[in-house]
C-alpha cells in the first residue's frame with residue numbers, strides 16, 4: 001500500500017466504516033430484520049478492521065501475540081451472556097410489567113413524535129451521562145477498579161479485546177444508562193439503535209489501525225482518544241471516559257488529547273494472572289491494596 005493511499009484511508013476509515021454500519025443497520029430495520037443485519041454488519045466490521053490492523057497498524061509491536069486471545073474471547077462471551085441473562089431474568093420476574101406502561105405512548109417525557117434520528121441522538125447523549133460516571137467511578141473508586149482492571153490489564157489494543165470486561169464490570173456499565181432512558185419512556189427501537197451504535201463505536205475504539213480523526217475527537221470517542229485512556233501514566237489514563245461521545249468529558253474536564261503519539265507501552269501496575277478463570281476471581285481474591293488508578297496515586 002503506497003503512502004498516499006495509506007494517508008487517504010487513515011482519514012476516511014473511521015467515518016466511512018461507522019457511516020456504512022449505520023446505513024446497513026437502517027436498511028436492516030427497513031426490511032424487518034434488524035438483529036440479523038446488525039450481527040452481519042458487526043462481524044463484517046470486525047473482519048475489515050482485522051485486515052486493516054494487518055495492513056496499516058497503528059502500533060506494529062501490538063501485532064505480536066500477548067497470549068490473551070482465549071481470555072479475551074471468554075470474557076466477551078461471559079459478559080454478553082450475563083447481560084442477556086439479566087434482561088431475560090428481568091422480564092421473568094415481571095420488571096417489564098412495570099416498565100412497559102411507562103414506555104407506552106403518552107407515558108414518560110420521551111419525545112416520541114420527533115424523528116427517529118433525533119431520538120437516537122438524545123438517547124446517545126443522555127445514556128452517555130450514566131456511562132461516563134460509571135466508567136469514571138470504575139477508575140476512581142478502588143472496589144470498582146478491581147473489576148475494571150481486567151479490561152486495562154492488556155498490553156496491546158486490538159479488535160479482539162474490545163469485549164474483554166469482567167462480567168460484573170459489564171453489568172455496572174449497562175445499568176446507569178438504562179436507568180436514565182427507560183423511566184423517561186424511550187421506545188425499544190431507540191434503545192436497540194443505541195446498542196448498535198455503542199457496539200460499532202466500541203470495536204472501532206479498540207482497533208489497532210492507523211487512523212486520523214481531526215475534529216471528530218471533539219465529538220466522538222475515537223481510537224485516538226481511547227489509546228490515551230489505556231496509558232499507564234494516570235495523568236493520561238484517568239481521562240477520556242466517554243463511551244460513544246465526549247461531551248461529558250469536555251464538561252467535567254477529563255477530555256485529553258495531545259499532539260503526539262499515545263504511549264505504546266500500555267497496561268496497569270498490578271500483576272494480572274494470565275488465565276481467564278483466575279482473572280474472573282481476581283477482584284474477589286486479593287485484599288484491597290492501594291489502588292493504582294486512583295487520582296491520589298497519580299504522582
Ligand SMILES: [Zn+2]
Nearest residue numbers: 135139148229
Ligand atoms: Zn477504563
